[in-house]
Amino acid sequence: MIEIKKICYCDLCKKEGAKTYKTLVRFHTEQNEGRIVEPYFTLTSIELCEKCAEKAIIINGEGAQGNNRFWLNNRYDEKEAKGKK
Numbered sequence: 001m002i003e004i005k006k007i008c009y010c011d012l013c014k015k016e017g018a019k020t021y022k023t024l025v026r027f028h029t030e031q032n033e034g035r036i037v038e039p040y041f042t043l044t045s046i047e048l049c050e051k052c053a054e055k056a057i058i059i060n061g062e063g064a065q066g067n068n069r070f071w072l073n074n075r076y077d078e079k080e081a082k083g084k085k
C-alpha cells in the first residue's frame with residue numbers, strides 16, 4: 001500500500017484520524033452507474049484507520065462516480081450462497 005498524507009474518517013469503521021491509501025479493492029459494482037457485476041479487483045483510494053489497515057486483507061467495494069462504500073465481510077458471497085440452496 002502507498003500511504004498518502006491526509007487526516008480524515010475511516011471508510012470502514014468511520015473513526016476519525018484515518019489516512020488515505022491506494023490499495024486493491026474487490027468491487028461488486030461497475031463504476032459508472034453502480035450496476036452489480038462479477039466482482040473484480042481495482043486499485044482504489046481509500047481512507048483507513050490504523051486498525052482497519054492492519055486487518056484489511058480483502059476490502060470489498062460498491063458505488064459509482066467516486067461515491068463508494070467499503071466493507072470487509074462477504075455480504076454478496078453469503079447472499080449468493082443462500083440463493084443456491
Ligand SMILES: [Zn+2]
Nearest residue numbers: 010013049052
Ligand atoms: Zn477503521
